[in-house]
Amino acid sequence: MKKQKDATAIGFVFLGMVVFYLGLAFLIPLLSNWGIKLPATIVLLLGEIPLILPGIIYLCWNKVSIRDVGYRMPKIRTLLLSVVLGFISMPIASLFNLISQLFVSNTVAQNSEVLLEGGAINVLLVSSVVAPMVEEFVCRGVLFHSIKRLSTPRKGILMSAFCFGLIHLNFNQFLYAFALGIIFAVIVHVSKSIWTSIIVHFTINAVNMLMVMVATKVYEGRGESLAQSAEVARANIVMLIMSIAIYSGISVVATILMILILRYIAKVEGTTGELTALIKKREKTVKSDDTDVLMDEEEKEPRVFFNVPMILGVIICIVIMVID
Numbered sequence: 001m002k003k004q005k006d007a008t009a010i011g012f013v014f015l016g017m018v019v020f021y022l023g024l025a026f027l028i029p030l031l032s033n034w035g036i037k038l039p040a041t042i043v044l045l046l047g048e049i050p051l052i053l054p055g056i057i058y059l060c061w062n063k064v065s066i067r068d069v070g071y072r073m074p075k076i077r078t079l080l081l082s083v084v085l086g087f088i089s090m091p092i093a094s095l096f097n098l099i100s101q102l103f104v105s106n107t108v109a110q111n112s113e114v115l116l117e118g119g120a121i122n123v124l125l126v127s128s129v130v131a132p133m134v135e136e137f138v139c140r141g142v143l144f145h146s147i148k149r150l151s152t153p154r155k156g157i158l159m160s161a162f163c164f165g166l167i168h169l170n171f172n173q174f175l176y177a178f179a180l181g182i183i184f185a186v187i188v189h190v191s192k193s194i195w196t197s198i199i200v201h202f203t204i205n206a207v208n209m210l211m212v213m214v215a216t217k218v219y220e221g222r223g224e225s226l227a228q229s230a231e232v233a234r235a236n237i238v239m240l241i242m243s244i245a246i247y248s249g250i251s252v253v254a255t256i257l258m259i260l261i262l263r264y265i266a267k268v269e270g271t272t273g274e275l276t277a278l279i280k281k282r283e284k285t286v287k288s289d290d291t292d293v294l295m296d297e298e299e300k301e302p303r304v305f306f307n308v309p310m311i312l313g314v315i316i317c318i319v320i321m322v323i324d
Helices: 002-033 040-062 076-100 112-118 120-150 153-166 171-191 194-221 226-235 237-269 272-279 308-323
Strands: 283-288 291-296
Touching: 002 040, 002 120, 002 308, 040 112, 040 120, 076 171, 076 194, 076 237, 112 120, 112 194, 112 226, 120 153, 120 171, 120 194, 153 171, 153 272, 153 308, 171 194, 171 237, 171 272, 194 226, 226 237, 237 272
Parallel strands: none
Antiparallel strands: 283 291
């Protein structure tokens, strides 16, 4: 019963993130109607508040230590390898980005001009430093660690990645954010530190934002628009499918390299058993009528995360994504 209450509290954290964000989405146009136009950088910063606030409330209400959600310092080698993992993750993110473009537009490219209105350096700092720290705190800190504690690491990885994808509120970013969310959570689980996923997230965002900035300037120099050029490229289905095929091959190699690095990190941090357990089904021996019975660990856990606030938050996100 207590697990169900704790899981419902996690559901309210996610629902709170969605509701607060909706409130902000209504507030910004309202301010614009009153003659108050906020710079793009301020809008980006404000967009992080709805994410971090429910997480802080949850930790304070449950008296959870910040160390209990992964804020421990790993080995220096692990931190350096996290940068490498960031670069290795990029082809995988690109693959899912391309797959989503079979159905929807590239959201970042379509909003590139608006994003850069606040100044390139400011936008780079917010998207590459503030956003990773806030999003990792909520998704890998609060959600992943809480769900893992109540259930299993696998469920924690999948649920936190699913929520991470949904909070982007569009189908394009949902797909690759979900894939990256799985990678981030696995890295945190193996390294026992949220700082590793922050570094990986920072690396990906910084490189991608720099690429968007350079591409925007290049197309402006030609008298063209990055958004329009991205749509023209997306309309070429043959080239898009060829790009997906190429990135699929690159992603296979990247995944192999990632597994090797994760195995090394697990060895360095003393978590080889945790990494192995993610791949193999773990079984526990339980007593039943004085007989030892093997029970799968995941079957032993109740399905506590399909609660009303979580489902409501998911429905709201999907409705927004469909409308968008």
